[in-house]
Amino acid sequence: MRRTRPKPAVEPLERACVPWLLACAVATGAPHVEHLPLWLSALAAATVGLRAWLWFRERPLPPRWQLALLVVAATIGIYFQYRTLFGRDAGVALLVLFMALKPLEMHGRRDAVVLVMLGFFLLLTHYFYSQSIPTGLWLVTAATLETATLIRIFGGHQPLPSIVRYAGLLLLQAAPFMLVLFLLFPRITGPLWGLPQDAYGGTSGLPDTIAPGTISNLVPNGSIAFRVRFEGAPPDNTNLYWRGPVMDEFDGQRWRPAQLGRLDPATIEARGGTVTYETTMEPHNQRWLLALDAPQAIPEQAFVSARLQAVAFEPVRLRSRYTFASSLDYRAGLSESRALLNASLHLPSQGNPRARALAASWKVRHADAQGIVAEALQMFSREQFTYTLQPPLLGDDPVDAFLFETKQGFCEHYASAFVFLMRAAGVPARVVAGYQGGELNPVDGYLVVRQSDAHAWAEIWRDGYGWQRVDPTAATAPSRIERGIASALPESEALPVMARLKLDWLRQLSYRWDAVNNTWNQWVLGYNPERQREVLSRLGLEDIDWRGMTALLAVLCAAALLGITLWTLSQRPRLDPVQRAWSRFCARAARLGVRRHPWEGPLDYANRIAALRPELGEIAATAATAYAEARYGGQGNNAVERLRAATRKLPYQWRPA
Amino acid sequence: MSDLRTALANTIAAAGKIILGKEPQIRLALACLLARGHLLIEDLPGVGKTTLAHALAQLLGLEFSRIQFTSDLLPADIIGVSIYDRERAGFRFLPGPVFAHVVLADEINRATPKTQSALLEAMEERQVTAEGETRRLPDPFFVIATQNPSHQIGTFALPESQLDRFLMRIELGYPDRDAERSLLAGGNTRELLGRLQPTLSPADLQPLQQAAAKVHVAPALVDYVQALVGNTRLDPAFVHGLSPRAALALLAAARAWAFIDRREMVLPEDVQAVFPAVAAHRLNRVQGNGHASADDIGAIVRRTPLP
Incomplete structure (x- = not known):
């Protein structure tokens, strides 16, 4: 007996499903336009538009060879765009391409399901780029649309609200599982599967070298650098110097950290004014952690460098939380190493002669460093220096040009000119970059520090005092330090909207929105191993590592599955002897080539057996009659026995006569 | 009789x-x-x-x-x-x-x-x-x-x-x-x-009707009728499913059919035989504004396994 396997028929796709599927393609693909090459976005829009037109006009879809050609050409295009087909950007581009082309190949229900599944996959990739609340909301909406489309494909025509309601209900049913997995799934520091290298591009932050213009370029950027929560009241604005890279080598144009080999950590002598705070750092792909001067206690994954910075062992690539304690009143580097002090005195052999001459004159006049510093600061405040984001170009001797000609500059001009003067006068000095100030959000009490708060200042070293901060910008524009950048710059200069909001209600609104975002960051995106441990200890599960967590989760899942299985089994109707005997008969008859349809009544089945296998007709009729009597009749007098007897009479194997 | x-x-x-x-x-x-x-x-x-x-x-x-x-x-x-x-x-x-x-x-x-x-x-x-x-x-x-x-x-x-x-x-x-x-x-x-x-003769008809109404209906058959009627209610192709009155009508018609077939009990086959005639005009299609077709009815029957 040989049965040919029936060819799987193409289940047709209802015409009315097509708009749903196109909406899915648009909803899942469109947000990627932001980071796709223009030609790919245009191609995707064109194919989806073409599919919509074909649908509207009821035209046939293009033949397969044309589609194949298009796929190959576009894949080659993607390869040339990114020089690879792997990695985040190229991978996403490929997925978007498939999503845009699949509608042109949508013949049957199977194609539609492929498209929906591709959509679910594409949804995930949005998290590579953004994990904000709007993204989350959009993805929930798109996931609902995808689910609704599946319901529409398989459920036939229904009114729109009922489809959407059903889809929403399904997603809601998934929510508890999502929450449990979110809370309990083992958290491993860092991304689970290692994002491709290009995933960290596009983060902004402090540069590691300073030249005129490097800091002022950051100022128009209103994005958040980090948020801080102080234990107790935040310190005065004039104390909020968040230390970033320290630069002690000057080549005439640029400042950069000197390569001095191994240095001992800075010695810090705390003298009081300790503040404890937690910063939530946005990823900036650098290692400095921006602590307040001077750090006393720092997180495990960081150390204090010779230049008083808190430096992480790994670049900050994910939003991370760090707890610090800093002493605002301190003496640092009282016995500084010779190497560092020498580096802090070094100047290029020539250039900026006027500044050198000025510094030399100060050196003659004052015996100690304090006098020289006071002289320099007096110069900045006395003469007509202007604080501006758009200083004129400075030329080959930038310090001379700034000090004696243009007299217009931003903090990096002041800091670098000041440090130059100090060094020329024989005082060890260096440029420090970082952030200054920040804005307290009254809604949740977090201090928000933005890229526009970027700043550069100076440090000088005095025997017996160690390194001391001197901010020459404060001498010219004291309000920059006391009240923030907006009050120090003239109205006409471009600043991010956030830095200069005047409308009170808008300001309130933005505070609230930022507080919501911060909560999202702290609890959803920043739900890391520590937070998980916190939650678990509240649930009474102390000291459980991720292996234990996995085991627990596995046990819980197994228990849940076992429970569901047992329940389902207990719900299964117990077959009574009649049913058991009948199913045995049906199974035997099926082996002989006539399978009972699930809806087929006994007599109809017997008739069909008789028609297909006449030699079995009599047995089948006996069995069917006996079963009908036993199952549907009032009283079955030994009908089960007759049924069993008939079953026994069936041959085991059917042989063609 | x-x-x-x-x-x-x-x-x-x-x-x-x-x-x-x-x-x-x-x-x-x-x-x-x-x-x-x-x-x-x-x-x-x-x-x-x-x-x-x-x-x-x-x-x-x-x-x-x-x-x-x-x-x-x-x-x-x-x-x-x-x-x-x-x-x-x-x-x-x-x-x-x-x-x-x-x-x-x-x-x-x-x-x-x-x-x-x-x-x-x-x-x-x-x-x-x-x-x-x-x-x-x-x-x-x-x-x-x-x-x-x-x-x-x-x-x-x-x-x-x-x-x-x-x-x-x-x-x-x-x-x-x-x-x-x-x-x-x-x-x-x-x-x-x-x-x-x-x-x-006209006098014969009443005993026949009474006898037809007494044809045995087993619980298993009631299950089947319920499953069948339930499936018409779940089918999104129809505006409404069959009413309980329709279910009663289905059972009565199936009894009469079994009686004509000279049987003492109703079988699923009887229900299936009268189902198109009893159900089709009571089911309105969502699309096309008409009543259920023979294909629709057949689809419902094929979707309903015997309990």
């Missing part, structure tokens, strides 16, 4: 000689009568609707009357009127054509809704009220209504609630090739009808 059953089989055979090649429909019509329901035949003119009704009445020895529905037919034309009798100096009720055992309401959807409802109320109540006096209709009372496909001009489609009063709706359809050939070669149908001898 076994004589009566033999007589029933003879009835089917005899009717089959008049309406050729339509045995399933004859059986359904008879089952409808045994289940005390009314029958709606929907088909084109000239396929033998009237002949079927007439033949059944004749074979059962029942009084037969026919009402041709037209757009100007009034309720009184069906029920009857009271007229003043000069001799008796009072009103005398002249019963209308509805006072008969078998009433053939021809082309029921040609009449206005008001007239339609007069007949349909009589069908439901098995009595009529005229001039404040209620008069019982004869027993048995069996209405066979015919209707043209509703897309024809000048028709008033029967509303949902009225359709529900018909236990079954059947279609006769064209005869097959052989049957039509015999029809063309055979004698005058009207003449054959006139010569038809009753196989049953």
Whole structure:
């Protein structure tokens, strides 16, 4: 007996499903336009538009060879765009391409399901780029649309609200599982599967070298650098110097950290004014952690460098939380190493002669460093220096040009000119970059520090005092330090909207929105191993590592599955002897080539057996009659026995006569 | 009782000689009568609707009357009127054509809704009220209504609630090739009808109906009927599923079918046999604004495994 396997028929796709599927393609693909090459976005829009037109006009879809050609050409295009087909950007581009082309190949229900599944996959990739609340909301909406489309494909025509309601209900049913997995799934520091290298591009932050213009370029950027929560009241604005890279080598144009080999950590002598705070750092792909001067206690994954910075062992690539304690009143580097002090005195052999001459004159006049510093600061405040984001170009001797000609500059001009003067006068000095100030959000009490708060200042070293901060910008524009950048710059200069909001209600609104975002960051995106441990200890599960967590989760899942299985089994109707005997008969008859349809009544089945296998007709009729009597009749007098007897009479194997 | 059953089989055979090649429909019509329901035949003119009704009445020895529905037919034309009798100096009720055992309401959807409802109320109540006096209709009372496909001009489609009063709706359809050939070669149908001898008497009908209502229904069969009805309610292709009244009608029709098949119990096959006739006119499709087709009904049956 040989049965040919029936060819799987193409289940047709209802015409009315097509708009749903196109909406899915648009909803899942469109947000990627932001980071796709223009030609790919245009191609995707064109194919989806073409599919919509074909649908509207009821035209046939293009033949397969044309589609194949298009796929190959576009894949080659993607390869040339990114020089690879792997990695985040190229991978996403490929997925978007498939999503845009699949509608042109949508013949049957199977194609539609492929498209929906591709959509679910594409949804995930949005998290590579953004994990904000709007993204989350959009993805929930798109996931609902995808689910609704599946319901529409398989459920036939229904009114729109009922489809959407059903889809929403399904997603809601998934929510508890999502929450449990979110809370309990083992958290491993860092991304689970290692994002491709290009995933960290596009983060902004402090540069590691300073030249005129490097800091002022950051100022128009209103994005958040980090948020801080102080234990107790935040310190005065004039104390909020968040230390970033320290630069002690000057080549005439640029400042950069000197390569001095191994240095001992800075010695810090705390003298009081300790503040404890937690910063939530946005990823900036650098290692400095921006602590307040001077750090006393720092997180495990960081150390204090010779230049008083808190430096992480790994670049900050994910939003991370760090707890610090800093002493605002301190003496640092009282016995500084010779190497560092020498580096802090070094100047290029020539250039900026006027500044050198000025510094030399100060050196003659004052015996100690304090006098020289006071002289320099007096110069900045006395003469007509202007604080501006758009200083004129400075030329080959930038310090001379700034000090004696243009007299217009931003903090990096002041800091670098000041440090130059100090060094020329024989005082060890260096440029420090970082952030200054920040804005307290009254809604949740977090201090928000933005890229526009970027700043550069100076440090000088005095025997017996160690390194001391001197901010020459404060001498010219004291309000920059006391009240923030907006009050120090003239109205006409471009600043991010956030830095200069005047409308009170808008300001309130933005505070609230930022507080919501911060909560999202702290609890959803920043739900890391520590937070998980916190939650678990509240649930009474102390000291459980991720292996234990996995085991627990596995046990819980197994228990849940076992429970569901047992329940389902207990719900299964117990077959009574009649049913058991009948199913045995049906199974035997099926082996002989006539399978009972699930809806087929006994007599109809017997008739069909008789028609297909006449030699079995009599047995089948006996069995069917006996079963009908036993199952549907009032009283079955030994009908089960007759049924069993008939079953026994069936041959085991059917042989063609 | 076994004589009566033999007589029933003879009835089917005899009717089959008049309406050729339509045995399933004859059986359904008879089952409808045994289940005390009314029958709606929907088909084109000239396929033998009237002949079927007439033949059944004749074979059962029942009084037969026919009402041709037209757009100007009034309720009184069906029920009857009271007229003043000069001799008796009072009103005398002249019963209308509805006072008969078998009433053939021809082309029921040609009449206005008001007239339609007069007949349909009589069908439901098995009595009529005229001039404040209620008069019982004869027993048995069996209405066979015919209707043209509703897309024809000048028709008033029967509303949902009225359709529900018909236990079954059947279609006769064209005869097959052989049957039509015999029809063309055979004698005058009207003449054959006139010569038809009753196989049953009106007195036999009541015991038959009572016996049909007593055919055994096992719990397993009730499960099946429930599953079937439940699936019509889950099917998104229909506006509504079958009502509990429809489920009762289905069970009654299946009993009558089993009884005609000379069985003591109802089998799923019986339910499946009457299901299209009982369910199709009660299910409205969401798309296309029509009733369920034979394909729809078949799909529901195939989707419902026997419990």
